[in-house]
Amino acid sequence: MKRHLSFVVVAGWGLFNGILLAVLAVYGENSIVYWLWGGAVVLLELAAVAVLASSRSGPDQHVRYRVPDRAAGAVVPIAFGFLLIALAFVYGWWLLALAGPLLLVAVALAVRGTTAREE
Amino acid sequence: MTVAPPTEKSDIGGRPVPPSGWLGWVTSTDHKRIGLLTAGTSFVLFVGMGTLALTMRAQLAQPEQELVSSHLYNQLFTIHGSGMIYLVFTPFALGMGVYLVPLQIGAPGIAMARLTLLGYWFYALGAAVMLAGFATPLRAHADGWFSYPPMADSVHSPGTGTDLWIAGVFLATTGTIIMGWTVLRKRTYGMTMLRLPVFSWSMIVSCLMVIGAFPALLAALGLLAVGRADPSMFDQNVWNIGYQHLFWFYGHPVVYVMFFPYLAAVAEVLAVFSGRRFFGYKGTVLSLLVFAALSMSVWGHHMFATGQATNDYYSLTSIALLVPAGVEYFAMVGTILGGRLRLAPPMLFALAFIPQFLIGGLTGIMVGTPVIDYHVTDSYFVVAHLHYVLFAGSAFGLFGAVYFWFPKVTGVMLGHRLGRLRFWLLVLGTNVTFLPMFALGYLGMPRRISSYASFEGFGWLNLLSSIGAAFLAAAMTVFAVNVLWTLRKRTLGSAEKAPDDPWGGHTLEWATSSPPPRLNFTPDHPVPPVTSFAPLLDLRQKQKEETAADRSRP
Numbered sequence: 001m002k003r004h005l006s007f008v009v010v011a012g013w014g015l016f017n018g019i020l021l022a023v024l025a026v027y028g029e030n031s032i033v034y035w036l037w038g039g040a041v042v043l044l045e046l047a048a049v050a051v052l053a054s055s056r057s058g059p060d061q062h063v064r065y066r067v068p069d070r071a072a073g074a075v076v077p078i079a080f081g082f083l084l085i086a087l088a089f090v091y092g093w094w095l096l097a098l099a100g101p102l103l104l105v106a107v108a109l110a111v112r113g114t115t116a117r118e119e
Numbered sequence: 120m121t122v123a124p125p126t127e128k129s130d131i132g133g134r135p136v137p138p139s140g141w142l143g144w145v146t147s148t149d150h151k152r153i154g155l156l157t158a159g160t161s162f163v164l165f166v167g168m169g170t171l172a173l174t175m176r177a178q179l180a181q182p183e184q185e186l187v188s189s190h191l192y193n194q195l196f197t198i199h200g201s202g203m204i205y206l207v208f209t210p211f212a213l214g215m216g217v218y219l220v221p222l223q224i225g226a227p228g229i230a231m232a233r234l235t236l237l238g239y240w241f242y243a244l245g246a247a248v249m250l251a252g253f254a255t256p257l258r259a260h261a262d263g264w265f266s267y268p269p270m271a272d273s274v275h276s277p278g279t280g281t282d283l284w285i286a287g288v289f290l291a292t293t294g295t296i297i298m299g300w301t302v303l304r305k306r307t308y309g310m311t312m313l314r315l316p317v318f319s320w321s322m323i324v325s326c327l328m329v330i331g332a333f334p335a336l337l338a339a340l341g342l343l344a345v346g347r348a349d350p351s352m353f354d355q356n357v358w359n360i361g362y363q364h365l366f367w368f369y370g371h372p373v374v375y376v377m378f379f380p381y382l383a384a385v386a387e388v389l390a391v392f393s394g395r396r397f398f399g400y401k402g403t404v405l406s407l408l409v410f411a412a413l414s415m416s417v418w419g420h421h422m423f424a425t426g427q428a429t430n431d432y433y434s435l436t437s438i439a440l441l442v443p444a445g446v447e448y449f450a451m452v453g454t455i456l457g458g459r460l461r462l463a464p465p466m467l468f469a470l471a472f473i474p475q476f477l478i479g480g481l482t483g484i485m486v487g488t489p490v491i492d493y494h495v496t497d498s499y500f501v502v503a504h505l506h507y508v509l510f511a512g513s514a515f516g517l518f519g520a521v522y523f524w525f526p527k528v529t530g531v532m533l534g535h536r537l538g539r540l541r542f543w544l545l546v547l548g549t550n551v552t553f554l555p556m557f558a559l560g561y562l563g564m565p566r567r568i569s570s571y572a573s574f575e576g577f578g579w580l581n582l583l584s585s586i587g588a589a590f591l592a593a594a595m596t597v598f599a600v601n602v603l604w605t606l607r608k609r610t611l612g613s614a615e616k617a618p619d620d621p622w623g624g625h626t627l628e629w630a631t632s633s634p635p636p637r638l639n640f641t642p643d644h645p646v647p648p649v650t651s652f653a654p655l656l657d658l659r660q661k662q663k664e665e666t667a668a669d670r671s672r673p
Contacts, residue, residue: 005312013327013408020416020436027432029419032361036368040331040415047330072146072233079240086248086286089344090279115146 007052014044073114077106148236149637150229154218155528157239161211164246166595168202171195173592176552180585182573192569193261194280198250200264201284205291206246208513209373212380213329215520216322218528222628223316225646227638241290249287252280260284263567265366268346269353282347289340292333310649313404316626317397317652320404321383324411328372331415336369360427367418375414377509379407381516382447382476385469388523389451391622392466393458396653399450406443406450413440420487424496430489437487444480448473463622464538468519471546472512479507482557497567500560506553518545518598525602526617530633531609537601544594551587555580619644625653 018041025034084099144152175195178186187195221229229235252259257278262271271281315323342362346352353359390397397403417440419433451473460466482504485491495501525533560566564577571577608614620629628635631644640646650657 009312009323009408010327013412014331016409016412017331017415020412024416024429024432027429029429029432030360030364030427032357032364033419036335036364037415040335040368043334044327044331069148072148072236075233075236076145076240079237079244082241083244083248083290086290090282090286115148 007048007055010051011045011048014041014048017041017044069115070113071110071115074106074110077102077109081106146236148228148232150217150221150232150235151528151635153229153232153235153239154214154216157210157214157217157242160239160243160246161207161214164202165207165211166599167250168199168207169592169595171199171202173588175199176585176588178569179571179581181582182571182575182578184570187569189569190258190261193567194253194259196567197261197263197266197284198252198259201249201260201288202246203509204264204373204377205288206242206249208377208509208517210242210291211517212325212377215380215384215524216325219524219628220319220322222631222635222639223319223626224310225627225640225649227640238293241293245287245289245291245293247287248283248290251287252283255279255283265363265370266343267366268343268359268362269350271343271347272350272353273347274350282344285340285344285347289337292336292340313401314649314652314654317386317400317403318380318383318626320407321379324407325376325379328376328411328414332369332372335365336373339365339369360422360425363422363425364418367421368415370421371418372411372414374505374508375411378513378516379411381472381513381520383407384520384523385472385516386447386451386454387626388465388469388519389454390653391523391624392461392463392469393455394461394623395454395458396625396651396656397450398453399446400652402446403450406446410440410443410447413443417487420489420492423489423492434488438484440487441484448477463522464533464535464542465519465523465622467539467542468515468522471542472515472519475507475515475549476512479504479509479512483508495560497565498560499556499564499566502566503553503556503560506556511549511553515545515549523622524628526621527628527633527635529606529609530617531605531614532617532621533605534601537597541594541597541601544590544597548587548590548592548594552584552591553587555584555587559584620655623659625656627654629655 017037021034021037021041024037081099081103084095084102088095088099144156147153172195174187175192178184178192217229217235221227250259255278257280259280260266260271260276260283262276262281266281266284269275273281339362342358342365346358346362386397386403413436416436417433419428419430420437422428423430423433455470462470482500486495486501486504522533522538525531559577559580562577562580564571564575571581605614617633619631619633621633622629627646627649630647631640636644647654647658
């Protein structure tokens with residue numbers, strides 16, 4: 001348990017939410033509330049599983065770290081691409097014609113691994 | 120910890136850039152730069168949102184004033200509230216975590232750095248989109264930070280301002296969801312979960328709430344967007360109440376995301392400036408987890424007035440919040456009792472946090488009780504309560520944190536004299552602005568009104584509140600001058616240089632240089648042995664004992 005305490009924290013916290021939801025059920029609520037909070041509990045347990053999978057694949061306390069600078073140059077075009085997608089909901093779908101090529105550029109930068117590497 | 124060198128140039132398609140260049144900043148995967156970008160952006164927005172608040176206080180200073188129209192006033196309080204919550208306090212807290220947590224746990228970087236950078240960009244672009252509403256023909260969104268339908272549908276709120284608000288909040292919230300995660304998986308050797316500093320624990324707990332609660336806001340915004348396309352949807356009350364459940368399922372935990380990191384910063388400051396180990400560490404960690412879980416269970420108390428919430432349950436869980444809050448207060452007071460207090464600016468803010476947040480917390484229990492809530496709902500009492508939580512509480516923690524970590528981040532000391540002046544202006548301004556609002560609310564002044572008649576008797580309390588707001592503006596001006604002046608002196612090379620550990624800190628970030636290097640720790644500044652949640656304090660105590668033992672030897 002000590003080895004996977006980070007998993008226990010996330011899973012336990014999600015479970016505590018489940019218990020609080022069960023107490024609410026005793027009082028009675030609208031069904032939408034059960035779906036809403038129940039969904040959040042499921043999401044938290046999935047996050048706990050992700051933590052467990054991650055901690056099983058490597059040491060609990062890291063001894064090696066790789067500088068994650070590869071393809072960082074793709075981040076800004078991706079963000080602007082999604083901005084155009086969001087604005088398409090407001091100003092019309094024609095903006096997708098701009099978002100698409102921008103996201104393709106971002107994909108190309110990501111594949112090529114472009115980054116503005118700090119000297 | 121071994122650090123793999125950066126990818127060789129032959130492996131990548133990019134080109135090297137100078138670290139101080141703009142391209143280096145906007146594409147950097149260095150957690151410190153992402154944290155600074157986030158905190159800097161949110162601070163600029165803080166000034167902007169504060170200006171909107173000052174305009175509102177000017178409008179309300181006298182009865183029947185017409186400085187701004189009621190439509191503009193509606194936009195001001197909407198963007199002020201939305202901005203402070205979505206764009207200032209939440210991202211600043213997460214930005215602090217992005218900057219500090221890897222340093223505190225002895226990691227050379229953050230997990231998923233590129234995704235974190237993407238989170239920052241979503242947040243910054245979301246902020247721009249939300250504010251762009253002011254430039255549209257019908258101006259910005261004007262339905263409050265919660266934007267209840269049917270008022271926020273396209274029939275009652277036409278124009279693109281609301282649509283831009285939805286798109287902006289969606290992007291900004293997606294960004295803040297992405298900016299979480301690291302503490303659990305990147306700890307250095309010896310850094311077990313129960314040796315994590317209180318601040319890092321607060322970030323774990325905040326991230327849990329972000330994962331659990333923030334998607335509900337995205338769902339609410341999606342529902343609102345669909346409803347604006349087909350307003351007849353909101354003719355059925357289930358969607359209106361459903362929206363409120365979705366919104367407040369996010370809306371209450373977000374207050375704790377805006378609070379825990381600042382509370383934990385206060386805890387760190389109290390311990391360091393009391394010269395003592397933080398009292399009740401394990402109890403505080405447990406209480407943070409319980410506090411956060413309970414915060415997920417109380418959202419219905421925002422809906423008492425709808426008559427469609429289970430009052431008994433939400434009231435019970437709201438009152439139960441007192442238990443973990445009490446444990447944390449006990450720990451904070453226990454830390455300073457018997458300590459050798461040093462009243463430097465960070466400590467002043469931390470000490471003021473304790474009584475001021477108490478007022479916000481206790482009035483929260485009052486409005487979490489249906490019988491009181493029915494009387495004061497949608498009144499200035501609620502405005503006073505939330506400002507005592509978020510301004511008198513969180514903002515004091517935020518500024519305490521800024522004064523505390525400024526030397527580490529910039530490598531220079533922030534002026535103490537201006538810091539003290541600013542502190543007293545802020546204490547005075549905060550209490551003169553927000554304390555009268557409790558009385559105004561209790562006497563029946565509704566919130567979100569742009570004017571009031573002179574016979575209603577709200578005049579002098581509003582005038583007092585507006586005078587307090589002027590003190591707040593003066594305090595912020597002093598702060599801005601202090602920061603800009605110090606940074607200018609740093610550029611000129613005349614600023615007071617900060618040592619690695621100017622305060623006698625307890626946690627690992629104080630073991631590295633000020634400012635920290637790209638990979639946080641170097642052979643010159645290695646990660647010290649982690650023996651508890653206060654490793655540097657352990658080290659100092661051990662050195663003291665060894666020195667004493669050496670002296671006692673014949």
